Amino acid sequence: MNIIRAGLLHRHCLFNMDFRQMHLLKNQAFINGEWVCAQNKLVFPVLNPADDKVIAEIPDMDQCDAKIAVDVALEAFKTWRDTTAKERSYILRNWFELCKKNSEELAHIITAEAGKPLAESRGEILYGNSFIEWFADTARHINGEVIPSPWPNKQIIVTRQPIGVVSVITPWNFPFAMITRKVAALMAAGCTCVIKPSEDTPLTALAAAKLAEEAGVPKGVINIVTCSRKNAAPVGKVLCEDTNVGCISFTGSTYVGQILYGMAAKGIKRVALELGGNAPFIVFPSADLEHAADQAMLAKFRNNGQACIGANRFLIHEDVYDDFIKIFKERIASKCVLGHGTKEGVTCGPLINLAQTKKVAGLVDDAISKGAKVELGGKVAKDIGDKFYESTLLLNVTPDMKIYQEEVFGPVAVCLKFKTEEEALQIANSTKSGLASYVFTKELGQAFRMSGKLEFGMVGINDGIISAAEPPFGGIKESGIGREGSKHGVEEYTDIKYTLFSALDK
Template sequence: MLRPFPLGGMAFPSFFVQRCLTGQPLRLSPLQARRNLPFLPLMTIVDHWSVSLRSSSTNFADVAEPGRDDDISCFGTSVLTETLEKKSLLDLDCDNFAMATEGENLPFSVVSPGSMEIVGRVPSMGQKETLEAIERSADSLSSWRSTTGSYRSNLISSWSTLVKENASDISKIMTLECGKPIRESLGEVLYGASYLDFYAAEAIRPSSSGGGQLIPTPFADSVDGKTARGKVIVMKEAIGVTAMITPWNFPFGMIARKVGPALAAGCTAIVKPSELTPLTAIAIRKLALQAGIPKDVFQLITANKSATSCVGEELCRNPVVKKMSFTGSTAVGKLLMKNCSDSVKRVSLELGGNAAFIVFDDADVEVAVAAAMSSKYRNAGQTCVCADRFIIHKSIEISFLERMKKEVERLVVGDGMLEETTMGPMITPEAVSNVAEKVQEAIIEGAELILGGRKLENIGPNFYAPTIIRNVRESSRIWSEETFGPVACVRTFEDEDEAIAMANDTTSGLAVYFCSKNIQRIFRVSERLENGIVGINDGIISSAHCPFGGIKESGLGREGSSEGMTEYVETKYIFMNI
């Protein structure tokens, strides 16, 4: 993006001076720039970006060039856009993006964790833009909330259809900015669309979309004390302006399962995506607008790392915002919860996990290994529900480890854009270093390395080998803390009580898994485990039809199912003496 600069002292082309003085946007392809701007070295140009020379903030909608969807993209660089069938997904015509030109809010780069190439540059917004977004959201609330459930359902359904039609491009954007294998990205796109489909259907259910119930009155006539008096109505109403802060590891899935129910209920939504993965959110919102969802009903705030705190604080403390939904770390969730307390704001939190994976002696070992693989190494172990702590019955530990080692050795680590890749990079070099340090600590403390345990620097700085370590101490950080990496830590147990105690020995309570063929044990253990989600003989547990969420320090509230809809409505009780 070109930034404002002095005109004096150099010879500028006449078209350049005219547009600069009149405040008109200057639109140049990289080739045109090189031919016409001899002062190119003094400035920063990104391939396929439109250029504005206004000294004040520039709205992206003003800079967009009509009819040039295929060769000018604001948000994506050529590294990304050349892979897309529909380049317009990242065009400049997304409404309500304000480009800052100075200070901390300069556009920031989106770097692919696999190749370390810049795949996009995105505007960084601050408190001012956040306040404006909140005002627009509040202004549009009344008209959106007064629409019928059927109307909202049709728009959300159309949005889902567009997402599925553009699934290939969205998955490429996702893989390039977060690194997960292209097949996983495609799976996430369809997973997110399933939430939109589900909440499109929920929007027309009377109990969800502003409907209510007429209940028998409990009041008696004051004269005879037995004749019913009056009418009682219980109504469900949209809670109002809602804010969502979403993570980088599921850049569409988390947006879909927050925005879907919010819009279905009649709320307006403001989403702040991770600064690491804003491009997927931009593309998804563009499709929402194409589906007919009003631009002020679903807004997006992108911010770099330094600006994120002021954006988050404004969303939490502003009394106009009635609901905050956050998916991310426990530490940040606690801070947001404190900030929301000033306005007694409703909060939904899906926070960290440290999932145990128990394999009892009566389990089918092959089934257990398949479940373990699907849970542990998906997205390079960077999910809140992936199994971290493997608690294996002593009698089958060797058999389990032998089979699991063979499966892990079959993983193909590499560029997520390649079809053969089954595990991509971690998100940042810092994430890799954190995992590597914990593995080395565990080994020094006496753990045995079965497989992996090293950085794959020959591939890139964000790659770490899929790892298995056994005999890990309970006091080791890699056991007691959420790993968020491709490391399976193994300990053994001898009886059921011991296994349950080990699994529950954590402040987290999101997901837990166990494998058994004994139906009595399945019910007994499920009831004793302190988790919001229990997976039995399987490692894939999330669905739009099921309530997702944790207990203890893993969060508050539920996403998915009809319970996810109740997070966005208020209950109003009306008594009528008629």
Template sequence: MAICMTFRAAGSKVHLLINKSSIPWYIKMAAPTSVRFLHEKAYVNGKWADAASGKTFDVVNPSNGKKIGVVPDMDAADTQNAIQFAQTAFESWKETTAKERSVILRKWSELCIENKDELAKILTLENGKPLAEATGEVMYGTSFMEWFAEEARRVYGDIIPSPAKTKKILVLKQPIGVAGMITPWNFPNAMITRKACAAIAAGCTVVLKPAEDTPYSALALCELAEKAGLPPGVLNIVTCSRANAGVVGKMLCENPMVKKISFTGSTVVGKILLQQSASTVKKVSLELGGNAPFIVFDSADLDQAVNGTMNSKFRCSGQTCVCANRILVQEGIYPKYIQKLAEVMTRDLKVGDGFESGTTQGPLINHNAVEKVDGHVQDAIQKGAKLVLGGQKKGGNFYAPTLLQDVTLDMKCAKEEIFGPIAAVHKFKTEEEVIKIANTTTAGLAGYFFSQNISQIWRMAEKLEYGLIGVNEGLFSMTEAPFGGWKESGLGSEGSKYGLNEYLEIKYVCLGGM
């Protein structure tokens, strides 16, 4: 049987006649015939821009390995140019009222909601996650626009009682300046809005480098921001390949016009950016890697714990920084938990292209990710873990959802962040033992535990050394709540009422002679 597929890119239309029976399962797809808001240029000072060198790089669909299009491969000079435009725009943007900024953010959010289906298509096309999950991310990302549209009008200062009758103490909050941002590929919409909307609401301007794997979601947001009335230079997107990521990041960190750096990504890169930012003593926010413990006590509700595991572990095919990494189950409930989790994984998880109906597990982002995940599985099996489900490459960038039992702490999947669809289950005996296991890591981003014992719940919530704790809950990310890690998992918080403070400076004003 032959099928005709139509694609649009860069203003052209291409028809392909393909023999359906010859297509491997992992590249059969129901991709959209056309995609709006897909731009092949960067966005600087309110204009669609090329790299000064004219160079571009390819963006690839991880589901089928096919080229989606190209974007400019910008370098340090291009980035410096964008920073200068952002600095110029800051001089006027900081003078706008909170209400003016609020109105623009609100309009931006409305436009994103109106076009959520198109934004989700772009996200699935470049990231691979299931379309329903992509739509959920777009709505989550839009919630930050709405939230910071409201919080922009609540940047309150203080009048502090003075110890001297002739002096008054005032505290003002003012925008910090140009904010440099670097965002990851796993949430190419929401990680941008969580950062950029806070900065814009505070009166700052933004120069942002999206991940080289997923630049189109960032550029689509720019078109809608422009339609919402965001002035030129307030939001600038600098695209670059992995080869230029280092020089672009260094420019953002070391340029004195940039007053703030916000980064989400690996701990290794975060440390480099922190060192580079020290040269100009920048304010820095970092959301780095995790190694989340997911603890199930004997007193837990089994169905609730398994449902929480599914939500935490397999969202985005396990490619989130808050995924359950070390699943620690108390010995009394251990056999039932393994059996139940295997049943639910078999029933509920379907691997496939993100545009295919019913898909819950899209591809990993690239071939290297597949090799890393498979390496973790093979290492665990060689060291004595039992493979219950999965453990196979599925062709292309796909990997079967995997369940390992009898995992020990010397295995790679226990010591390193997995970032893939592997449920690696350990057995423990006592509360004291599991607290020690959970906290013996340099990471401190997310932790989870399931218990019906109220005293134990309070003890665990206080003793776990993590910035984010889920108690009988596998999904805790909400716009209204602060998101940030402890230890080597980061600095600062995003979202919530605290997120705006990352882009504000505090100024003490003393009025004398009163």
């Protein structure tokens, strides 16, 4: 099943009738406004993680295809950059309307290749669409400045100009939203792009490109290079080091981000990196425990824990520890339902692949061997499938366990007890990551203190869902550089130009 083979691209015979009728399910890459095969004619299979059935076979492109895509994007940039902000806004609005109209089909594609329940896939489409809508509006508000001049008869003008071709490298956990919040922003700024989606979830990216094509996005503005894991490194090298690339926008692991950052340094390229997290979820005695537990479910088990801002470490004050654990355990037991994403009532699908499953299992097994207590779960639900890991509540976790420091990226809630606010801060900040954090308290002063002292780019006070198109999304320390969403999300793809107008009295 994993054998890459040559041949003409075709939809696999395992498609059911619904899939055959999907006009957005594409099995070719998208370059210069055309649906194309790899030059080498090789393909690779895209698997449904729930049952390992082949959904489609798509082009296994290499560095030659990537170079073509970059050159095409550069050529398109020469004209796209000169379109008016109003025109770009109009095209983005068309793209948004089409994505909204086709949201159900997009959701089914996400569920097929990412495994998440349909309800979550529908939620991702709404979330991803909000970025296209937001940046359609923002396109017309990329403003410059007129700065008072220190000299007579001179005028200082500051403008923002598009940075050029952007390489967009996206992960598998949110295959639609991670593309729209990058691509809509860079298009609004007047840039063009080459997208390399994850080899696990390329079909959603291709579906989004199909709708962009229908929306009137000019040829070459959006290009998608698909490839297997084997070709990911050489394709990534081109997308990071080619002299025609002006910016690398990447969402993924800190490890890969460090590699890409090093490649970008060779050309002093702009980078926008949204990397791994190790989010603390802190519950103080004054918190509403029922509300905190409800929000903990969202912060931890959304997408089965496969989210960079997912709560990783639950820090519970000793005065309410037992009460919170009891409520949280009841929530997990009643609301986490494992199964195939298309089945009614399922809330947690499979992990994306066997490697991820083995990583999660390894972290839990290491913790158990060193004294951690499994309150719920703790193993693969083999009666459902080899990638379905049980929703797990892990107690008595200590610093010598790997799971204490590492991002789990799976359905495992790691619980720790603390005594003082200072201790909670020390534990929360004892990580190289700095993406998201969550605090539950009714004390206003404490909320402000925690917001100021937590070393994270985002802080949610009494809320487990912090993402939206309007606020700036991003982290500090090893969790990344730059912001997505908000007006700052567009500014990432612009250069500031200072122009001095002199001799105005001549």
